[in-house]
Amino acid sequence: MERPIVALVLAGGTGTRLYPASRSDRPKQFLSFGEEESLLAETVNRVGFADETYVLTRESFADGVRTRAPSAAVLTEPEPKDTGPALAYAAHRIREQVGDCVLLCLPSDHRISGPFETVARTAARVAVETEGLVTVGIEPDRPATGYGYIKPGPSENGFAPVETFHEKPDRETAERYVREGFYWNAGLFAWTPTALLSAAASSPLAPMVERLDDGDHDAAFAAVDPVSIDYAVLEDAENAFVVPAALDWDDLGSWDAFERILDKQDGNAVLGEAVTIDADGNVLASDGHVSAVGVEDLVVASFDNRTLVVPKDEAQRVREVVSELRDDERF
Numbered sequence: 001m002e003r004p005i006v007a008l009v010l011a012g013g014t015g016t017r018l019y020p021a022s023r024s025d026r027p028k029q030f031l032s033f034g035e036e037e038s039l040l041a042e043t044v045n046r047v048g049f050a051d052e053t054y055v056l057t058r059e060s061f062a063d064g065v066r067t068r069a070p071s072a073a074v075l076t077e078p079e080p081k082d083t084g085p086a087l088a089y090a091a092h093r094i095r096e097q098v099g100d101c102v103l104l105c106l107p108s109d110h111r112i113s114g115p116f117e118t119v120a121r122t123a124a125r126v127a128v129e130t131e132g133l134v135t136v137g138i139e140p141d142r143p144a145t146g147y148g149y150i151k152p153g154p155s156e157n158g159f160a161p162v163e164t165f166h167e168k169p170d171r172e173t174a175e176r177y178v179r180e181g182f183y184w185n186a187g188l189f190a191w192t193p194t195a196l197l198s199a200a201a202s203s204p205l206a207p208m209v210e211r212l213d214d215g216d217h218d219a220a221f222a223a224v225d226p227v228s229i230d231y232a233v234l235e236d237a238e239n240a241f242v243v244p245a246a247l248d249w250d251d252l253g254s255w256d257a258f259e260r261i262l263d264k265q266d267g268n269a270v271l272g273e274a275v276t277i278d279a280d281g282n283v284l285a286s287d288g289h290v291s292a293v294g295v296e297d298l299v300v301a302s303f304d305n306r307t308l309v310v311p312k313d314e315a316q317r318v319r320e321v322v323s324e325l326r327d328d329e330r331f
């Protein structure tokens, strides 16, 4: 009998780099950018072909998830400790509930179009055939430093072994990887719960896996430090594979990404309403109205009575703002 495909949507991050649209009680996956539905709802709709869908999130987002994705089952994790502990925990819980299915793990905050179902089904098939950890590879169009980079081995039958996986390289290394034909890791994975848990058992997640087997979920989370699945497992995995995918894909990581997805108004990317005079190359995003005069290459983001202004090529520095706001719980 074919294994059921279980979609596991990760919705526990906050997406801080889209502050002030994203806030501690309004993470990126709950937002909609010019579409009718939230990124989370779009993700759950996109995996409508799966036999079951779970959304994994933190307790404080659970109600928001239920409202936005009522068709999915909600799993909450004892502590937000990044995607490594989250994915190991979910694999364990779902194996208890539905047996050794094939998990299709997806971020909840990406914008994707193209043959998603075909790619996802191929990844699921490869996960079962190889009993390995399957990633989806996107051809890069720039040396982005916020992604994982995958060097594929010889490809056969729609997939290739992963020769190396390097999470978030520096700029110079990313430039070399793009020249050498590496893929971006799309953050979309397929594996059986057993394959993931056995890889996790010889990784920094090992102390957690032992305690999950004992059934003590709080102790399992307490036993590990926050770490992403990419650093914890994928960089050292010996049985990882990549399915190259021709998807139109964007993770909307920070405000400069909107330049790639929005129609231009006189050379500016505008979300919401704006008047622009002698202004060029700006990203103007708001839930109200922005006017920009005689300025270039800025991000102006204004939501819920909070405004961020930053040079576009320093858009990542919003992290510094959020870290200061978090210190006194104003995020």
Ligand SMILES: Nc1nc2c(ncn2[C@@H]2O[C@H](COP(=O)(O)OP(=O)(O)O[C@H]3O[C@H](CO)[C@@H](O)[C@H](O)[C@@H]3O)[C@@H](O)[C@H]2O)c(=O)[nH]1
Residues within 6 Å of the ligand: 010, 011, 012, 013, 014, 029, 056, 057, 058, 077, 079, 080, 081, 082, 083, 086, 106, 107, 108, 109, 146, 147, 148, 149, 167, 168, 184, 185, 186, 187, 230, 251, 253
């Ligand atoms: N449940 C849960 N979900 C989480 C947690 N932390 C993050 N997530 C969710 O996991 C997804 C990915 O997390 P990010 O933190 O946004 O990852 P990233 O830095 O963008 O890097 C990952 O994605 C890139 C593609 O966008 C990859 O290129 C990279 O290798 C990596 O897999 C998002 O949907 C986020 O909401 C957590 O503690 N718990």
